[in-house]
Amino acid sequence: EPEVTQTPSHQVTQMGQEVILRCVPISNHLYFYWYRQILGQKVEFLVSFYNNEISEKSEIFDDQFSVERPDGSNFTLKIRSTKLEDSAMYFCASSVDRVHTGELFFGEGSRLTVL
Amino acid sequence: DQQVKQNSPSLSVQEGRISILNCDYTNSMFDYFLWYKKYPAEGPTFLISISSIKDKNEDGRFTVFLNKSAKHLSLHIVPSQPGDSAVYFCAATDQGAQKLVFGQGTRLTINP
Numbered sequence: 001e002p003e004v005t006q007t008p009s010h011q012v013t014q015m016g017q018e019v020i021l022r023c024v025p026i027s028n029h030l031y032f033y034w035y036r037q038i039l040g041q042k043v044e045f046l047v048s049f050y051n052n053e054i055s056e057k058s059e060i061f062d063d064q065f066s067v068e069r070p071d072g073s074n075f076t077l078k079i080r081s082t083k084l085e086d087s088a089m090y091f092c093a094s095s096v097d098r099v100h101t102g103e104l105f106f107g108e109g110s111r112l113t114v115l
Numbered sequence: 116d117q118q119v120k121q122n123s124p125s126l127s128v129q130e131g132r133i134s135i136l137n138c139d140y141t142n143s144m145f146d147y148f149l150w151y152k153k154y155p156a157e158g159p160t161f162l163i164s165i166s167s168i169k170d171k172n173e174d175g176r177f178t179v180f181l182n183k184s185a186k187h188l189s190l191h192i193v194p195s196q197p198g199d200s201a202v203y204f205c206a207a208t209d210q211g212a213q214k215l216v217f218g219q220g221t222r223l224t225i226n227p
Binding site for chain 1: 146147149151156157158159160161164204208209210212213214215216217218219220
């Protein structure tokens with residue numbers, strides 16, 4: 001069964017360092033997303049991406065964050081200068097169609113720990 | 116700004132009985148609702164959805180009920196099985212959005 005894969009599964013970094021989280025969405029999916037979950041809290045939307053551009057982003061997704069689809073398969077989230085409060089589980093998701101008409105398929109997540 | 120609320124952080128149910136998970140929303144623009152299940156160290160997986168034009172959707176042991184006037188939805192699991200033990204998230208979206216808004220989750224434990 002096709003699945004969304006994410007790397008790394010866990011990354012520990014120092015505050016102020018740049019981090020890149022990688023995702024390989026399901027191959028025929030056209031819509032891509034990043035969500036995060038701070039420990040014990042709800043899953044929060046960060047950004048959605050379609051047709052090589054951001055289609056929607058949350059207040060969390062400030063200038064420190066960026067997304068890219070550098071080739072036909074990868075979808076990356078970059079945090080330029082990490083803060084302690086960026087520590088969370090980051091989930092990549094993809095879907096065939098818009099959120100409103102279909103389900104999102106989530107990866108297993110990348111745990112980011114900022115020290 | 117909690118547009119989607121799951122007021123019960125946890126629920127414990129005996130195997131074979133009915134599990135009822137509740138969710139309330141405040142945004143009247145929401146017109147599509149989903150339930151996701153999440154096991155530890157895994158991403159959320161889709162369970163069932165309902166459009167606002169319906170008040171009930173059923174898929175095997177899982178049924179979602181929507182009460183638009185009360186801005187309330189519920190997920191019924193009958194009969195509950197040990198493998199249903201997980202965190203359940205309610206999510207909502209509207210026609211123009213490209214995002215899901217999640218509730219805080221309810222941890223369901225099914226006891227043998």
